[in-house]
Amino acid sequence: MKMEEVAVVGAGQTVFGFDRKETFEELVFEAATAALSDAGGSIGDIDNIVTVSNDFWDGRTISSMSVMSAAGSWNKDISTVEGDGMFGAVYGMMRTLSGSFDATLVVAHVKGSEGRMNLITNGMFDPIYQRPLGIDATISAALQARCYMERTGAGEEDFARVSVKNHGNGLRNPHAHLGMEITIDDVMRSRKISDPLKLYDCSPVSDGAAAIVLSNRRGLKRFRQKPAWIRGAAYCSDSYTLGYRDLADPRALRAAAQKAYRMAGIANPLKELDAAEVYDAYSYMELMWYEGLGLAAEGKGAELLRSGATETGGELPVNPSGGTLSAHPVLVAGLVRLIEAVLQVRGDAGRRQVPGAKRALAHGINGPCGQCHAVMIVEA
Amino acid sequence: MSGKKAFLEGRIKVPYKWYAGETGSRFLSALRDGCELWGTRCPGCGRVYVPAAKNCWECFRPADEWVQVSDTGTVESFTIARRPDEMFGLAPPVVYGLIRLGGAGGSLLHIIGGVNPDDVRVGMQVKAVYAEKRSGRILDIKYFAPLGE
Ligand SMILES: [Zn+2]
Numbered sequence: 001m002k003m004e005e006v007a008v009v010g011a012g013q014t015v016f017g018f019d020r021k022e023t024f025e026e027l028v029f030e031a032a033t034a035a036l037s038d039a040g041g042s043i044g045d046i047d048n049i050v051t052v053s054n055d056f057w058d059g060r061t062i063s064s065m066s067v068m069s070a071a072g073s074w075n076k077d078i079s080t081v082e083g084d085g086m087f088g089a090v091y092g093m094m095r096t097l098s099g100s101f102d103a104t105l106v107v108a109h110v111k112g113s114e115g116r117m118n119l120i121t122n123g124m125f126d127p128i129y130q131r132p133l134g135i136d137a138t139i140s141a142a143l144q145a146r147c148y149m150e151r152t153g154a155g156e157e158d159f160a161r162v163s164v165k166n167h168g169n170g171l172r173n174p175h176a177h178l179g180m181e182i183t184i185d186d187v188m189r190s191r192k193i194s195d196p197l198k199l200y201d202c203s204p205v206s207d208g209a210a211a212i213v214l215s216n217r218r219g220l221k222r223f224r225q226k227p228a229w230i231r232g233a234a235y236c237s238d239s240y241t242l243g244y245r246d247l248a249d250p251r252a253l254r255a256a257a258q259k260a261y262r263m264a265g266i267a268n269p270l271k272e273l274d275a276a277e278v279y280d281a282y283s284y285m286e287l288m289w290y291e292g293l294g295l296a297a298e299g300k301g302a303e304l305l306r307s308g309a310t311e312t313g314g315e316l317p318v319n320p321s322g323g324t325l326s327a328h329p330v331l332v333a334g335l336v337r338l339i340e341a342v343l344q345v346r347g348d349a350g351r352r353q354v355p356g357a358k359r360a361l362a363h364g365i366n367g368p369c370g371q372c373h374a375v376m377i378v379e380a
Numbered sequence: 381m382s383g384k385k386a387f388l389e390g391r392i393k394v395p396y397k398w399y400a401g402e403t404g405s406r407f408l409s410a411l412r413d414g415c416e417l418w419g420t421r422c423p424g425c426g427r428v429y430v431p432a433a434k435n436c437w438e439c440f441r442p443a444d445e446w447v448q449v450s451d452t453g454t455v456e457s458f459t460i461a462r463r464p465d466e467m468f469g470l471a472p473p474v475v476y477g478l479i480r481l482g483g484a485g486g487s488l489l490h491i492i493g494g495v496n497p498d499d500v501r502v503g504m505q506v507k508a509v510y511a512e513k514r515s516g517r518i519l520d521i522k523y524f525a526p527l528g529e
Contacts, residue, residue: 119467129518130489133491142476147456195462239437241486
């Protein structure tokens with residue numbers, strides 16, 4: 001199926017960090033106005049709004065209602081996604097394609113610093129069989145990392161190499177929370193969190209917000225920014241229950257990616273894409289997602305990284321922004337992947353620009369250990 | 381005009397009573413009353429779900445054949461959590477494992493105990509150790525311990 005035409009015509013993101021001085025409503029306002037200004041439009045040009053929020057992170061029920069005004073929704077149609085921002089982008093795209101709306105604003109926010117990550121992520125598991133054990137996002141990720149090591153023979157140093165690459169890239173991104181020049185040794189010697197994961201294998205908990213403006217062809221005349229066309233978009237989900245999903249096999253990502261590639265007419269993603277932004281909440285994930293995205297053969301994620309292909313200057317730079325390892329505003333991070341892909345194909349990525357990038361991929365995840373995956377391909 | 385950041389420290393405490401369902405209730409009762417682990421087999425794919433599940437989501441049909449599974453299994457993955465959240469009152473480090481019980485079609489998430497964490501390996505055989513006082517909860521299995529030589 002070839003896609004109807006819809007484009008990202010505006011993108012805005014806050015600086016990500018811990019303990020931002022704004023409230024989450026203020027962060028939403030900052031990102032929304034940045035996206036509108038980037039689009040060269042104003043709130044009056046928007047027909048409908050999609051917000052992304054999670055009640056546990058906000059410590060408020062139906063917290064979507066509390067950011068409506070900050071997103072400029074007075075007198076407009078508004079709807080909410082409870083999940084990663086990339087799924088908000090997918091929903092916004094659908095609404096734009098529906099024919100009912102020509103221009104859509106999508107905003108996502110989180111103030112990770114206000115809650116407690118371990119408890120909040122414990123809350124995503126089954127309350128009867130898994131939650132009482134004290135499991136959280138990091139503990140479940142560590143179980144997945146070990147499954148991946150067992151299946152592929154990848155080692156902790158391979159994971160460390162992802163951390164070195166992405167934290168190094170983060171230094172060139174003014175929005176990043178944690179850009180750092182570190183060595184494999186630094187990662188290996190960092191504090192053990194949940195073996196095999198160490199401190200520098202884990203993304204930081206960040207505060208921040210991000211927003212995009214989506215438009216169909218009819219809506220384009222309202223904006224001045226050059227459009228980044230969405231050429232492929234797909235998502236797919238795997239089993240919820242840890243233990244009844246092969247944690248080392250990213251089959252949901254494979255399905256989503258293949259569908260998005262077909263829509264975009266991509267046969268060899270490693271060659272045909274110029275940049276990719278993937279959801280590396282933990283270092284090892286990037287290697288698994290290489291395989292799921294078909295950039296590396298099964299079990300060869302670490303090999304692809306070692307070849308240098310995904311480094312800055314490589315055949316397909318992955319996470320030139322520094323990725324989620326350099327800033328992890330939960331819920332926002334997937335939308336940031338899309339924004340970074342858009343900036344790349346527009347040539348607006350500043351010091352993290354991949355020279356001449358024309359086609360880029362963005363990837364978001366939802367649920368424990370990447371239960372659900374969304375993939376988008378954007379083109380200048 | 382400048383000032384220190386003002387925060388309100390709070391906590392949301394809402395009591396819940398989560399129902400385990402008929403199938404889950406039967407699973408938890410067998411665990412409590414007889415230290416037995418039961419699963420349900422899906423007639424479509426043959427997979428045995430432990431804890432017992434009413435439906436097989438892969439085949440999208442009821443998994444309605446009850447089968448007892450072994451309380452001995454193989455460690456498929458594990459992690460040594462250095463600092464699980466203090467709210468759970470666990471003494472760290474805590475070893476978590478995905479344990480494939482004999483006869484089960486997937487693995488069970490639980491705690492591995494009675495062993496030096498550094499000695500835990502993938503492929504290790506472990507057996508359920510039950511709590512003395514059981515109340516129909518997953519922690520009626522205290523932990524899984526390595527099978528004695
Ligand atoms: Zn089945």
